[in-house]
Amino acid sequence: MEKTVREIIKETSRDHIKKNNSLIFGQCLSAVGWVGGTVPELTEKEGLIELSMADVANGGIVAGAGLSNRRPIYVIRYQGFNWFNASIILNYACKSKEIWNVPCPIFIRGIAMEGSIGPVAGSSQHSIYFKMPGIKIISPMTPNEYLIAYKDFMKNDDVMYVSEHRGSYSNTKELNDHLDDNLDLILFPISITRFEAQKAKIELEKEGYKIGIANILWIKPFLIKKEWEKAVIKSKFGGVVLDDDYTDGVASNLAYQLIKRTKKNFEVMGLKDRSAGFSKTTDNLPPSKEEIIKKCKEIIDKKGKL
Amino acid sequence: MNEKIFRLKTFEKASYCRHFEEEVIKNLKLKNINIPTYVSAGQEFIAASMATICEDLKIKPLIFGQHRCHSIYISFGGDKVKLIDELLGRKTGCTKGMGGSASIASKEINMFGHDGLMGSNGPIGVGACFATNHPTIVFLGDAAAEEDYVLGGLGWASTKNIPLITVVEDNNLSILTEKKVRRNWEMSDVAKSFKMQGYNIDDDPIDLLKYSEIFFKKPCLLNVNTNRIFWHAGAGKDSDDTFDRYEEEKKRLGEDALAIDKKIKEEIKNLWKKQLEK
Numbered sequence: 001m002e003k004t005v006r007e008i009i010k011e012t013s014r015d016h017i018k019k020n021n022s023l024i025f026g027q028c029l030s031a032v033g034w035v036g037g038t039v040p041e042l043t044e045k046e047g048l049i050e051l052s053m054a055d056v057a058n059g060g061i062v063a064g065a066g067l068s069n070r071r072p073i074y075v076i077r078y079q080g081f082n083w084f085n086a087s088i089i090l091n092y093a094c095k096s097k098e099i100w101n102v103p104c105p106i107f108i109r110g111i112a113m114e115g116s117i118g119p120v121a122g123s124s125q126h127s128i129y130f131k132m133p134g135i136k137i138i139s140p141m142t143p144n145e146y147l148i149a150y151k152d153f154m155k156n157d158d159v160m161y162v163s164e165h166r167g168s169y170s171n172t173k174e175l176n177d178h179l180d181d182n183l184d185l186i187l188f189p190i191s192i193t194r195f196e197a198q199k200a201k202i203e204l205e206k207e208g209y210k211i212g213i214a215n216i217l218w219i220k221p222f223l224i225k226k227e228w229e230k231a232v233i234k235s236k237f238g239g240v241v242l243d244d245d246y247t248d249g250v251a252s253n254l255a256y257q258l259i260k261r262t263k264k265n266f267e268v269m270g271l272k273d274r275s276a277g278f279s280k281t282t283d284n285l286p287p288s289k290e291e292i293i294k295k296c297k298e299i300i301d302k303k304g305k306l
Numbered sequence: 307m308n309e310k311i312f313r314l315k316t317f318e319k320a321s322y323c324r325h326f327e328e329e330v331i332k333n334l335k336l337k338n339i340n341i342p343t344y345v346s347a348g349q350e351f352i353a354a355s356m357a358t359i360c361e362d363l364k365i366k367p368l369i370f371g372q373h374r375c376h377s378i379y380i381s382f383g384g385d386k387v388k389l390i391d392e393l394l395g396r397k398t399g400c401t402k403g404m405g406g407s408a409s410i411a412s413k414e415i416n417m418f419g420h421d422g423l424m425g426s427n428g429p430i431g432v433g434a435c436f437a438t439n440h441p442t443i444v445f446l447g448d449a450a451a452e453e454d455y456v457l458g459g460l461g462w463a464s465t466k467n468i469p470l471i472t473v474v475e476d477n478n479l480s481i482l483t484e485k486k487v488r489r490n491w492e493m494s495d496v497a498k499s500f501k502m503q504g505y506n507i508d509d510d511p512i513d514l515l516k517y518s519e520i521f522f523k524k525p526c527l528l529n530v531n532t533n534r535i536f537w538h539a540g541a542g543k544d545s546d547d548t549f550d551r552y553e554e555e556k557k558r559l560g561e562d563a564l565a566i567d568k569k570i571k572e573e574i575k576n577l578w579k580k581q582l583e584k
Contacts, residue, residue: 023437054458057429061459064433067418092421092430099404100411100419
């Protein structure tokens with residue numbers, strides 16, 4: 001039976017601790033659910049370390065542990081908590097190798113989710129990390145992608161921010177790019193938007209639109225694959241970058257890089273420019289299948305008529 | 307250790323710090339040093355005492371200092387030539403010119419650099435100490451100690467019972483804002499409230515030596531009252547009446563100290579001269 005992303009994270013974490021004498025840090029790790037079933041059920045003696053609720057200090061404590069080269073994993077149970085956690089990680093752990101020639105490898109698991117959980121806890125917040133040097137950002141949504149992230153972390157000595165999403169934890173399937181020639185438009189989805197992008201493509205194709213998908217796994221460094229570039233240049237209307245974060249961050253930046261490379265038009269979709277509330281009517285959710293379809297039609301139909 | 311021997315060993319380290327800093331001041335005025343520089347003259351007996359105690363205990367701790375850290379670096383045996391080069395912005399500096407005065411580091415002495423966020427070395431030191439279970443010293447200023455993340459880190463260090471000493475170099479000033487304006491509490495009391503051993507003492511070497519029996523057994527905090535002779539940054543003086551522990555110790559130790567002082571003054575002067583000629 002195929003393994004879920006959840007199972008892969010749990011297995012990888014357990015193996016990591018055992019093989020590398022490593023540590024997993026986080027808050028409420030051993031509470032009900034073991035952070036969505038991704039944290040191995042271990043004791044502190046075995047390397048599962050419960051931190052206090054002092055989020056800013058915790059980022060510093062994990063940075064300090066990173067200096068020991070035990071390659072700690074840090075579980076941040078809501079990505080919005082990075083507003084506190086990221087300060088010392090970004091300003092110390094990420095700069096340590098460059099300034100002092102002392103690597104500080106940390107595998108940061110930032111976990112996103114959505115739905116009536118208010119202005120901080122919801123959605124992805126990888127844009128907080130994006131502008132700073134010394135960090136890699138990856139957003140794996142499939143079992144194999146998670147292993148790619150982990151292997152890269154072990155092969156190098158960087159700080160790695162892994163932008164996870166609870167919506168992917170049950171997934172067993174790999175998500176492939178779809179890049180035929182002569183497409184109308186290509187979607188460049190990140191994180192959880194990759195699943196909605198797949199659904200939108202199917203619906204749009206039923207109506208005769210030709211939609212491609214280029215899955216963004218690596219957010220930083222963002223390497224534009226040759227086949228992406230080729231397909232965009234050949235497309236009629238360029239592309240749309242889809243994100244689970246606010247658009248004034250990663251999405252706009254990646255779109256800019258794609259525009260520079262391909263000289264084609266790019267648009268962005270992500271969270272709306274407002275705060276999220278605690279109810280269905282006040283949520284601020286990532287682009288849904290319906291919203292993606294609407295956007296694609298707007299671009300294609302409007303520009304097609306010009 | 308015999309008190310006189312301890313005082314003399316500590317004085318020798320402090321003398322290296324003091325004369326090094328006097329050369330720094332001279333070169334700031336001559337504009338040979340052109341970076342923000344945080345001189346530790348006046349506070350050197352804290353690092354010098356801690357280094358002497360660690361030598362006696364045969365412990366090479368992990369060290370996490372912050373911006374006013376020249377004395378920490380020198381007392382624990384950091385290469386002085388590399389520090390001169392660092393202050394001159396050279397690639398041959400201890401941090402290859404990246405660290406300047408405030409962010410110096412040395413792998414040889416287990417001294418980690420500081421990122422510029424005041425007090426971040428508090429929780430970072432806690433994490434390093436926890437992950438390695440190796441004796442660790444965090445040096446903070448009295449203002450940096452107020453950072454909320456310092457307190458969060460201390461609380462967790464106490465909970466995990468790690469071999470950590472937090473030394474607050476309390477010169478009573480945040481730039482020029484006095485402690486009493488900023489807070490009505492003491493760090494030693496905060497430590498006690500976290501169920502750590504916490505003490506409020508002077509920078510007399512013997513006061514530090516008294517507490518060495520508890521070092522690295524459980525987390526503890528020493529708030530050490532001291533005096534900064536020069537400005538927060540740069541070569542100016544806030545006052546000419548500032549108590550100077552170095553002069554006090556020199557008087558107390560007499561001829562022995564005078565000989566050490568004279569010899570080291572010359573040694574450091576020549577070291578700077580040689581580097582400046584390069």
